[in-house]
Amino acid sequence: MKLEEERNLIVEYGKKLIASQLTTGSGGNLSIFNRKENLIAIKPSGMDYLLMQPEDVVVLSPDGSIVEGSRQPSSETKFHLALLNRRTDINAVVHTHQVYATTIACMNWELPAVHYLVGFSGNKVPLAKYATYGSQELSDNILEAIGNYNACLMANHGIVTVGASILSAFAVAEEIELVARLYVQCKSMGEPVILSKEEMVVVGEKFKTYGQRR
Numbered sequence: 001m002k003l004e005e006e007r008n009l010i011v012e013y014g015k016k017l018i019a020s021q022l023t024t025g026s027g028g029n030l031s032i033f034n035r036k037e038n039l040i041a042i043k044p045s046g047m048d049y050l051l052m053q054p055e056d057v058v059v060l061s062p063d064g065s066i067v068e069g070s071r072q073p074s075s076e077t078k079f080h081l082a083l084l085n086r087r088t089d090i091n092a093v094v095h096t097h098q099v100y101a102t103t104i105a106c107m108n109w110e111l112p113a114v115h116y117l118v119g120f121s122g123n124k125v126p127l128a129k130y131a132t133y134g135s136q137e138l139s140d141n142i143l144e145a146i147g148n149y150n151a152c153l154m155a156n157h158g159i160v161t162v163g164a165s166i167l168s169a170f171a172v173a174e175e176i177e178l179v180a181r182l183y184v185q186c187k188s189m190g191e192p193v194i195l196s197k198e199e200m201v202v203v204g205e206k207f208k209t210y211g212q213r214r
Contacts, residue, residue, distance in 0.1 A: 014049035044071035
C-alpha cells in the first residue's frame, strides 16, 4: 500500500479532530504530502472519521490524479493541492469547522493578536473571501489570503491550517481555536486589547526556539 504511514496518520489525526471537538461527523479534511515520493494522501470525501480506515485514504499525484484508492478524494482537494504545490515549506493541510474560529469567519472578521498564541499562525489569522465549497474560486481566495501565514479563516465556512507535518498543522488548529474562543469571549465584554505588530515579531522569534531541540 502506497504512503502507508501517511494514510495511517490521516486516520489517526481525523480521530483527533473529533476528540478535540475541532470538527464533527465527516466535516473538514486532512492531507499529507510525501515530497520524496511526490505523492499526497488525502481524506476521502464525506467519510466519517471514526469509520475511516487507512485503505480508504486516497493517494494523489500533485496534479490531482488518483494513484491509489477506491474512494473519491475530499471535495476540497483543489485548495489542498494548491497550498501544497505553492508552498514548499508545508507538508500537511488541515481544514475544520471548529466552532469559535468558524464563528469569527461567519462574521467575516480576521482574528487579531488578542493573545500571543495567535503566533502559531503569524501576527493574525487572515480571512479568505467566501466562495462555494470545492470551487476553484475558493481555492484562489485561500491562496490569496493565506500568504505565508500558517492559518486562514474561510468566510462563512471554517478554517484551514498548514504545517511542516500533520502534527504541526493540527497544533495550529488547536491553538487558534483557543485564541478564537478568547476573542469571542472578549468581544462579548467589550473591545479586547490587541498586541502590537512589534510584539508579535518578538513572539515569532521566540517561537523559533520553543520546545525541545534535537
